[in-house]
Amino acid sequence: MVERSLTVLLGLIGLAASTGCGSSYTAVLSGVTPMPDGSSLEQTGGHLHSGIATAFTPLVTMSNTWGTHSETDSILVSTSDPGVLQVAQVTGNTQGYGTGYQDGSGSGDSNGGRWVVWAIAPGVATLTVMQSGNVALTVPVEVTDPP
């Protein structure tokens, strides 16, 4: 009886794992560097003036039935319109910009590294944070010329 129950349970786990059932990905933009002209980049949206750039660390968390944990590998940040907004990874140190994993573990600044986004020309683009192809965050960003 116990053996049969374990078999069923393992089967369910295998099914859930194979289909990604119940897994969700979220991300926060941590350590957004200051912009001198009032431009902003937040979780819910951004407004940048042409020519402005800011760096940030995307902290990605995966949640499923078994709990949550931070994802540090295969994080990709992309933009829907490179003519409006561009993004690239930052090389070098990440000192001072990590804030720790969301579940409180880890030292912080190794979680995916830093990225920099910069505004090219007026328009609207979507900034997308993904982990292994799973969308964790989308941020609509409006770019306008400076006043």
Add this chain to the structure above:
Amino acid sequence: MGALLWACGPLPIPTGELGNGQFSYPCSPGSVDTACTGGGQAEASTGYVDPITGSTTTLPTVLAVGSRFSIDYTSIIDGGTGSVQGDSSYTVSPASTRLAELSDGALLAKRPGYLALLAFSPSTASVEDLVFVRFASIASLTPDRAEVSVPAGATDTLSVTAQDDAMELLAGRLVCAWTVTAGSDKVLIQGPNDGASVRIEAVADGDATLSVVCGEQGTKVLVHVAGGVSVGDGGVEAGDAATDARRGDAAADAREGGAKTDAREGGAEGGEGGHKDASGVTDGGKNG
């Protein structure tokens, strides 16, 4: 080479927003820039000034729209260097060409606002650091002297500085146009007339007016030409060795009866004709 200089020189202090490198403002010898002192040496109240290159780690507070400037980069990660020309291991690029673009080997400020300059590593297609500069429109021009007396046969150098609407001094190599708008038979422009300064030569007694336009603003300088130059004359204000040498020549010319001046005036007889000749000199000095 950059790494070698970095290894032998002072350790770069990070000035970029991301703490990975040092941005600096190079000064071009001979060009007029309020961020630089004479002789192309950068002026830095707090930053390090390289005694060889004259560059400063203190970037100007605000640069003039319409001016040219450069920003260099030194990585504290690997000692690699970069410039706006992209001829080094890093390339310093404007975040948007709507605010500045590469022009004649330097960046040309195009409109007011803040601009991020990104230090790219072409080999990794990544950004190592960034820094912000601010541009402001020229609201006024101030000549170093509104009125100047130059002995006939002598040369002098006039210059202007630009301010924004808050009267803050604007840095950058100004792109201007100098012309002799009155008395063009009295004063000639020597050499380039497209920067913040211009060299003039007084050729005949009388008054002349030089007009200079930088961006959308302009100002005038009144030039009095009177008397020939004599040895020991203290009236010549330009003080470099080259000018002194020219002053000597001019003095000799004057003592010889102003042959040099007369020769120039030969084409200036009749006033209007002289104006055209002077304009020709002016136009010929333009470099774009």
